[in-house]
Amino acid sequence: MMIRDLIGQIIAQAVASLRESGGLPDVELPPIEVMRPQIAEHGDYATSIAMKLAAAAKAAGVKANPRAIAESIATQIRETVEVVPAYNLVESVEVAGPGFINLRLKPSWLLAQAATVVAAGASFGTVTVGNGKRINLEFVSANPTGPVTVGNGRGAFIGDTLGSLMRAAGFEVTKEYYFNDFGAQIDKLGGSMEYYLRLALGESDAPKPEEGYFGPYYATLARQTIEFFGNDGRALLDLPAEERPSQIGKAFAALIMGDIRQTMASLNIEFDVFFNQASLDTSGELQEGIEQLRAAGYTEERDGALWAKTTLFGDDKDRVIMRSNGEPTYFASDVAYMRNKFNRGFDRLIIVLGPDHHGYITRLKAVAQMLGHTADDMHVLLYQVVTVKGMRMGKRLGNIITLDDVEEEVGADVTRFFYLMRSGDTPLDFDLDLARKQTDENPGLSVQYAHARTAGIFRKARELGVTPDQYENADLTVLANDPPGELSYELALMRQVLRLEEVVERAALTLEPHHMTRYGMDLADAFHLFYDHCPMLKQGADVPLAVRNARLRLLQAAQAGLARTLALLGMSAPERMERAEPDNAPA
RNA sequence: GUGCCCGUAGCUCAGUGGAUAGAGCGCUGGCCUGCGGAGCCAGAGAUCGGAGGUUCGAGUCCUCUCGGGCACGCCA
Structure with missing residues (x-):
């Protein structure tokens, strides 16, 4: 059980027994919330239940003093923790x-939790709130008409990391990518690629389509295709004119989809399902969907087209589901x-979408309701725009910046961290200059460096002949006798490590993965401070053997916490940091 | 015009209706010969865009307002 929930249980038990004995106003009990005080002097946890109770009593016309209520609850809690x-x-x-009840945890108990953390290992930070609820998490879903941009990237990292966090929180998550490789968009791609193929073959007078996809990315793609297939590249161009857009489009959509998957894979973004829109047509589900809405009375013929009456569910206008020419729309x-x-049995659908899609929310929720589910079963997670500060000009493709460009500049791990540092609700200004820095100023690297440092100390320990069996069963309570200065760093570190499960739960429930990067920085800071002030192996320093062993044990817990944090963020947990010269940007 | 998001330190941003609003970067001062190095310690810096309201308590919730961003197809 999470520590916070255990505290909540203790408070609840104390309140319950106090009520039985008539020691509290006889009003409906408000929910007991356990919070973390902002100020360390206020303890580890706090509850405002006494003030809530007093307010409820006052509302019911019963006289009540919040501080007096708090005092009696506090007394009862003291008794409860004494006997259980x-x-x-x-x-x-x-x-x-005004009536807060502050609880402080025993330092010896906190330190002893190191053993629990180490025992949990890679599963430390796993919580149960999700209760096995099945979640479909859809993100990116960019059509294969071009490279993944920095904007798409945000959805990718939010979705992927949220998936990991929700799994850690006990949800059963399927991560899904929805794409469309046929239709008007793809034909347009075909037209553009025909143009670029001809240019690549030296037809300088090739006609440029009025509308399409243009830019160096496509020109390069065409050149590479010609280089690879030689004159076989011509085969597509010899097709009948009416088949060319769709055939060329389909061929290049497949290539581009491959590029997209490669980009995702190299950034450690994983999907369980790539769902092709075309399959809905061939399986007949497209028609079945339309039929279901029609049968439920949610459609209406108007102007020769079939409309879905989404306005019944708050949409500002009805949506065409089948055009007057009999073609189903994208909405279908x-x-x-x-x-x-x-x-497929999902309890809840989550779709991560960019800022240009906010108009879809009511529409999609309307669809969920027309299909017999609640509006809440269909959740749209919107993120705001991405801008990039400090991109070197010259090497990128035209005026768009791709996700590959960013990865090339700062590496996959730092890219992930920087993308996840901000709440999805605020615009992201990606600071490449900071991300490039190979020092502790770079918050992403700082977390990895903390992990590398733990590994480095264990390496050093081994060199000095200190083997795991010497500290693996160390008694951490000896640290409680450390000088207050050093103990405070040890406790701060342990507290941060233990906070992980609360962060996982919160991030998963609020669908806000950025809490995890914030936590990573806090944990790394606590670790670096511990490292700076509490020598473990320092030669000649006056560190008793028992203290050394206890600190190494604490270090194991810190390492487990850091490793788990990085894993949840989809980042590597390096055993050592590569030293890069400032002029020598990493690949 | 309608709807959504944002406005918090010089910059980029956290902040779960709770107590004295935090972090990173930047800035100022002091210190540092060895667990591994990119440092350590201290400090300055904020009328939380503005005005009302709800509440015992508001950066947080409601209304209005100012400023910024985005979206409003028988496109996909």
Whole structure:
């Protein structure tokens, strides 16, 4: 059980027994919230239940003093933790301010948790709130008409990391990419690629389509194709004119989709399912979806077209589902796809979308409801725009910056960290100059460096003949006798490590992965401070053997916490940092 | 015009209705010969865009307002 929940249980038990004995106003009990005080002096956890109770009593016309209520609850908590052995982690219970009850944990208990953390290892930080609920998490879903941009990248990292966090929080998550490789967009791609293929073959007078996809990316793609296939590249161009756009488009969509998958893979973004929109048509689900809405009475014929009455569910206008020419619209695919997801048994669908899609939210929620689910079963997670500061000009393709460009500049790990540092609700200004820095100023590297440092110390320990069996069962309570200065760093580190499970839970429930990067920085800071102030192996320093062993044990817990944090962020946990010269940017 | 997001330190941003609003970068001063190095310690810096309201308590919730961003197809 999470420590915070255990504290909540203790408080709840104390409140319950106090109510039984008539020691509290007889009003409905407000929910007991356990929070973390902002100020360390206020303890590890706090609750405002006394003030809430007093307010409820006042509303019911019963006289109540919040501080007095807090005092009696606090007294009851002290008794409770005294008699229940499992509650033997509370050091003190104090009433403060207008009626807060502050609880402080025993330093010896906190330190002893190192063993729990190390034992949990790679599964440390796993919580159960998700309760096995099945989640479909769709993100990126960019059509294969061009490279992945820095904008798409944000959805990619948010989605991928959220998936990891939700899994750690006990949800069953399927990560999905939806794409379309046929239709008007792809034909347009075909037209553009025909033009670039001809240019690559030396036809300088090739006609340029009025509309299409243009830029160095496509020119390069055409050149590479010609280089690779030689004159066989001509085969596509010899097709009948009416087949060329779709055939060439389909061929290049496949190539581009390969590029996209490669970009994703090299940035450690993983999908469980790549869902092709075309399959909805061939399977008949497109028609079935339309039929289901029609049967449910949610459609209407107007001007020769078939409309879905989304306005019944708050949309500002109805949406065409089948054009007057009998062609289903893209919206029809949305319906069929969502229906497909629900039919696969997901409890909740989450779609990560860019800022240009916010108009889709009510529409998609309307579809969910027309399919017999609630608006909440279909959640749209929007993120804001991405700008990049400090990109070197010259090497990039035209005026767009791709995700590959960014990765090339700063590497996959730092790219991920920087993308996840900000809440999705605010615009992201990617600071490449900071991301390039190979020092501790770079917050992403700082977390990895912390992990590398732990590994380095264990390497050093081995060199000095200190083997794991010497510290693996070390008793950390000896640290409680350390000088206050050093103990405070040890406790701060342990507290940060233990906070991981709360961060995982919060990030998963709020769908906000950025809490994890913030936490990573806090954890790394706590570790670096510990490292700076609490020598473990320093030669000649006056560190008793028992203290050394206890610190190495604590170090193991810190390493486990850092490794897990990095894993959840999709970053590598290096055993050592490569030293790069400032002029020598990493690959 | 309608709708959504944002406005917090010089910059980029955290902040779960709670107590004295935080971090990173930047800035100022002091210190540092060895666990591994890119440092350590201390400090300055904020009328949380503005005005009302709800609440015992508001950066957080509601209304209005100012400023910035984005979106509003029988496109996909």
